[in-house]
Amino acid sequence: MSPGDSDSPYNFAYLDEDTKRMIRRAILKGVAVPGYQVPFASREMPMPYGWGTGGVQVTAACLVPEDRLKVIDQGADDTTNAVSIRKFFERTAGIATTETTTEASLIQTRHRIPETPLTEDQILVYQVPIPEPLRFLEPRETETRKMHALEDYGLMHVKLYEDIARHGAIATSYAYPVRVGDRYVMDPSPIPKFDNPKLSDNAALQLFGAGREQRIYALPPYTKVVSLDFEDHPFQATKAEHDCDLCGASDSYLDEVILDDRGGRMFVCSDTDFCTRRRAAGHVGCLGEPA
Amino acid sequence: MTVALTGAFADPPRDAARAFRGALRALSRPGTIVTLAGAAGPAPLSPAAAALLLTLADATTPLHLAGAHDCAALRDWVRFHCGAPLTGAEDAAFALGTWPALAPLDRYRIGTPDYPDRAATLIVEVEDLTPDGARLSGPGIRGQARLSLPETAAFRANHDLFPLGWDCFLTAGERLAGLPRSTQVEAA
Numbered sequence: 001m002s003p004g005d006s007d008s009p010y011n012f013a014y015l016d017e018d019t020k021r022m023i024r025r026a027i028l029k030g031v032a033v034p035g036y037q038v039p040f041a042s043r044e045m046p047m048p049y050g051w052g053t054g055g056v057q058v059t060a061a062c063l064v065p066e067d068r069l070k071v072i073d074q075g076a077d078d079t080t081n082a083v084s085i086r087k088f089f090e091r092t093a094g095i096a097t098t099e100t101t102t103e104a105s106l107i108q109t110r111h112r113i114p115e116t117p118l119t120e121d122q123i124l125v126y127q128v129p130i131p132e133p134l135r136f137l138e139p140r141e142t143e144t145r146k147m148h149a150l151e152d153y154g155l156m157h158v159k160l161y162e163d164i165a166r167h168g169a170i171a172t173s174y175a176y177p178v179r180v181g182d183r184y185v186m187d188p189s190p191i192p193k194f195d196n197p198k199l200s201d202n203a204a205l206q207l208f209g210a211g212r213e214q215r216i217y218a219l220p221p222y223t224k225v226v227s228l229d230f231e232d233h234p235f236q237a238t239k240a241e242h243d244c245d246l247c248g249a250s251d252s253y254l255d256e257v258i259l260d261d262r263g264g265r266m267f268v269c270s271d272t273d274f275c276t277r278r279r280a281a282g283h284v285g286c287l288g289e290p291a
Numbered sequence: 292m293t294v295a296l297t298g299a300f301a302d303p304p305r306d307a308a309r310a311f312r313g314a315l316r317a318l319s320r321p322g323t324i325v326t327l328a329g330a331a332g333p334a335p336l337s338p339a340a341a342a343l344l345l346t347l348a349d350a351t352t353p354l355h356l357a358g359a360h361d362c363a364a365l366r367d368w369v370r371f372h373c374g375a376p377l378t379g380a381e382d383a384a385f386a387l388g389t390w391p392a393l394a395p396l397d398r399y400r401i402g403t404p405d406y407p408d409r410a411a412t413l414i415v416e417v418e419d420l421t422p423d424g425a426r427l428s429g430p431g432i433r434g435q436a437r438l439s440l441p442e443t444a445a446f447r448a449n450h451d452l453f454p455l456g457w458d459c460f461l462t463a464g465e466r467l468a469g470l471p472r473s474t475q476v477e478a479a
Contacts, residue, residue, distance in 0.1 A: 011304055012308065013304070017303060017304060017307065018349060020304075020308075020311075025352070026408070027315065028412070028458070029408035029410070031319045031431075031471060032318065032471035033454045033471075036408065038408045062312065063308060065308070145405050145406075181429075181473070183453075205315070220319040220320070220431035220471075221433070223431070
């Protein structure tokens with residue numbers, strides 16, 4: 001039985017229609033109040049929490065049969081999590097999939113924003129473990145909710161200041177807090193802070209789903225997103241001081257790969273599609289071989 | 292078959308998915324006009340509003356029918372297809388009607404400071420929907436957009452409540468536009 005068949009054992013995109021309506025209403029309220037975390041009745045999915053149950057539910061609620069889905073895990077299309085989620089939707093929604101950023105209409109991501117700029121016809125869905133940016137500073141939900149209501153974000157600046165006092169610089173390197181549209185402080189999910197500038201003024205709609213924590217939030221296209229910082233310690237989007245050893249890119253986020261137990265290592269693009277296409281176009285890094 | 296039983300999506304999971312993507316595009320890009328087809332309810336319900344109800348309304352979302360939309364045929368249609376409890380403006384998750392019928396607008400839920408999402412969504416049936424008229428800016432809009440609105444003062448007052456406030460879909464025939472509370476509206 002092929003997935004698109006009307007006698008497929010699954011409803012389109014796995015979830016039942018009541019659940020999809022509930023998630024869809026939450027997404028729309030999230031879009032209306034950018035950066036605010038909308039509670040939703042997260043369902044158990046056929047995968048463990050931490051594997052992207054929030055992102056999967058948002059994707060399921062957004063997918064249409066005409067979609068072409070791309071799934072990345074830390075930038076890679078070929079890791080277990082990404083392959084499993086792609087297969088899940090191939091089987092339950094009968095949709096097409098791709099590994100090419102420019103071909104995808106919907107991209108589910110775990111902790112990266114693709115290097116290739118997104119377009120107005122794309123939606124980026126993030127998997128979020130802890131949606132509340134203030135959670136590690138204030139464990140009580142009642143209090144963090146009040147802090148968001150009162151726009152009381154002083155504690156977050158204290159945390160960044162303590163980073164500077166202790167390390168001489170803002171040491172937070174991922175899940176770096178942002179302010180959305182001059183209102184809500186938001187956790188951009190554990191993307192490297194290298195990706196933070198791409199959050200702002202992006203042509204694509206960005207949706208965030210946290211399954212275990214039961215929250216959905218959104219960044220509409222062309223929304224102003226500012227990474228928190230201080231005048232004398234401005235935000236810096238950092239990456240390894242290196243070029244990609246496979247494709248030679250100097251402007252992409254790099255993963256460090258340990259090669260042996262004698263200190264050997266190499267740096268490669270975390271975005272596999274970006275790296276593959278550069279190599280296909282003839283770019284070669286210092287450890288790469290011509291394609 | 293009576294009109295109350297007809298007009299639903301032919302293939303509910305896929306048609307509702309397409310309708311939602313249209314509504315999502317409209318609300319996340321104010322000023323963009325999308326087409327929602329595949330649903331039909333009794334007059335005066337527009338096809339776009341019918342698709343929106345089928346996609347978003349169910350037994351957990353109290354619905355307020357305003358003015359001419361509060362007719363027996365439409366009440367029966369909503370009960371059969373959505374199962375949404377019909378209610379007054381104050382308790383509504385969705386409110387449906389023409390712009391004059393939906394007034395006064397301060398009756399609708401605007402959420403609370405702790406939970407701004409607990410706000411109503413208005414579905415406003417308008418005669419025509421065109422990308423001209425009032426100037427829109429804010430999230431979802433690159434620079435500026437234009438949209439024909441029934442008025443601007445009420446939308447401005449609603450935006451002033453941000454992050455509280457109701458959100459709005461405008462429907463004309465099969466055409467749909469979205470106007471969230473985050474959008475700044477200025478007269479043309």
